[in-house]
Amino acid sequence: MINTIGNICIFLALASSLAGMAFAYFGKMAVARKLAYTNFFAMTVAGLGMMVALLTNDFSVSYVAHVGAKETPRFYAAISLWSSLEGSILLWGWVLSGYTALCIYRNRNKFENLMPWVCISLFAIGAFFYLVLAIPANPFQSVYPVPDNGPGPNPLLQNHWLMGLHPPMLYLGYVGMSVPFSFAIASLVTGDLSNAWVSITRRWFLIAWMFLSIAIVLGGWWSYAVLGWGGYWAWDPVENASFMPWLTGTAFLHSIMVEERRQMLKIWNLVLICMTFLLTLLGTFLTRSGVLDSVHSFTESEIGLYFLFSIGIALAIATALLIWKGPQFKSPGKLDHPLSRETAFLINNLLFVCFCFVVLLGTMYPLIVEALRGVKVTVGAPFFNQMVVPLALLIILLMGVGVALPWKKGDPKTLLKLLRWPVLLMAVAVVIAFILGIKKPLVLITVAFATLSLSIMLIEMATVFWRAKRVFSLNPRRYGGFVVHIGIIFVSIGVALSGNYQKENQVHLKLGDIFEMEPYQIKLDKLYGDPQPQRFEVIAKIEVFKNGRPLGYLNPKLNFYPNNREPVGSPAVYSTVTGDLYLTLMAFEHNRLEATIRTMVTPAVSWIWGGGGVIVLGVLISAGMKKKEGEPPC
């Protein structure tokens, strides 16, 4: 039953997308709009249908037979919608149909010139996904004979509640980039690049960028909370694939302000939108085709060919339009003075694009070398760290100095006057950091630049508040942007400290043994087994003390799943603002008297997750708060 409904819905979505393209092309926008709603309705029924099938263990549905199990807890059964290839493409298509309907609905009476091409572009992207769902990745195939039970989702994906959030956020970010891309294509085709276009594109872009930022931070958090290695970022190809569009997207969010204000960089902004969208497709390709080895690669399947085809077409169309139609947007504006906000934005763009290029090169290098020389190589974290740290430091510095510069022409004297207090605070912060034991030069430079930027922004916000008794409602875009910058500074400090000052030990403890790890002491209290419906857990109950004061218990586990040869660990974390104590159960004796525990004390990890929250807050202020009439953009 669900199979039939699901298949009908997918074909309906495919048919409505193709028809929508045709109607939009012939200017029948009212029909195209209804087809977009039909499309969303069909995908919603398909998506909910699959959730029902997963929750009711309907093993006649191929996807449920592939990832379901009667023993899987209900929450993980529902979210296993995105635990494997076909389900994740279904969610992808569902989100895209939602974006398409919302974009067409919100702009139903606007952009008469642009909307037909926006529709065509969105429907075309949708048609591709629905085609993939209909043929190579159909989750609604019938299984006969119907199995009694299934293997359950990948154990790593049923181990933490964050799995319920990270993938949907990523899809909202990735798929959300389809909307600005469609606006870019429409403007290239029609030659319409008005201020209204800039405003609408920026807003859609900002929302997608926010979801992508959340997804990246949550992905790091998940990796930290589940994988047991005590880290959150490994420069894994698919992590990089989500980071690259974030980098080009961040560049765009800055350079679009130059276009708004000075009518410059129009073609460049279109290039950045297209690059961002194509990089999200590349990310999908890498995740779903198994081209590069990664913890995220689901499978090697024929779906790779479909994605290759789609990237090829999108790349060819975007490149052709930019080359042939882009020059119509050449702008006469030029930089007035090197000391200006425009220059700061240009340097910002240069840094972000270089950053993206380094990540792209490191990610694709194994493929490039193998294609050219037939040799297998791997690119590890040291390459990335060495290359990107200087770029990241300059970006942190620019976050503060850039916002302090005025448009058109800055005055060195005024700037120096403005920087007096921030420079003083920077010096104080470096001295305090040094006294607290931070001796590594790169970390000290991070602290210095972060303090400088932070104080420039906080001083301006404090001054504005002192004069006007309000800050955000005065200029939500500027001060929302400041909040995003502050979030990024938190993340940077978290990354610098946790990446450089992690202390790690592996100890073999008997029951009652105490291990000292400044400032914590841990005591192995109990080692026991706990059978759960879907797995068997071996739990080490560990009492934790800080400087002799009891804090409570941490329970790192090893989980044994019936369909997995290796146990999957669940680390236990005691998290504070200053740092985390992270315990992983590595091994245990079957007499239940001894266990091997890996302990890590990592400073400032929670700053990264907190920084992610601050970024979201900043975007919400920037995109959501009402702007005062007549106020200039940023």
Next chain:
Amino acid sequence: MLKRWLLFILIVAPIVYLLAFGLTRNPRELPSAMVGKMAPDFLLETLDGKKIDLPSLKGSPVVINFWATWCGPCFYEHPVLKEVRSIYEKEGVKFLGVVYQDKKETVVQFVKELGEPFLVLFDPKSQMAIDYGVGGVPETFFIDSKGLIQNKFSGVLTKEYLKDQIEKIKQNQ
């Protein structure tokens, strides 16, 4: 106009070529340190207790497949191995299947139900698997008649790949 076309091709062609090339390779395939070296010797027992060692096979090309009954992918390559064996065995190619971390009774049952695509050998303490640097199953080694390991493949064999590799070790006589 020509300049624009050139720019278009310079941007699109290398990227599409690179990604298309990516689809043709297996990222999980790691070059084995054993390739190009003499195959380590072994002495293992067959299902009916007969002892087999490598020197007794010298002079014949040998295909050694490490497998287990608990390994899903091994199940899929079982018929491939059976079919290819029926072609090449009469040409002197030997097919050995070394059981990796498994119980004898389940293997006997498995072979009874699905047939024996190779001479099944038991490696009770995984000594041979360690000597050959096996990382997981299925893994297949292609050894020429001089006892040199010509190639190693991890994952499910396809008929074409298996035949191609056998032709290569046959040539090296």
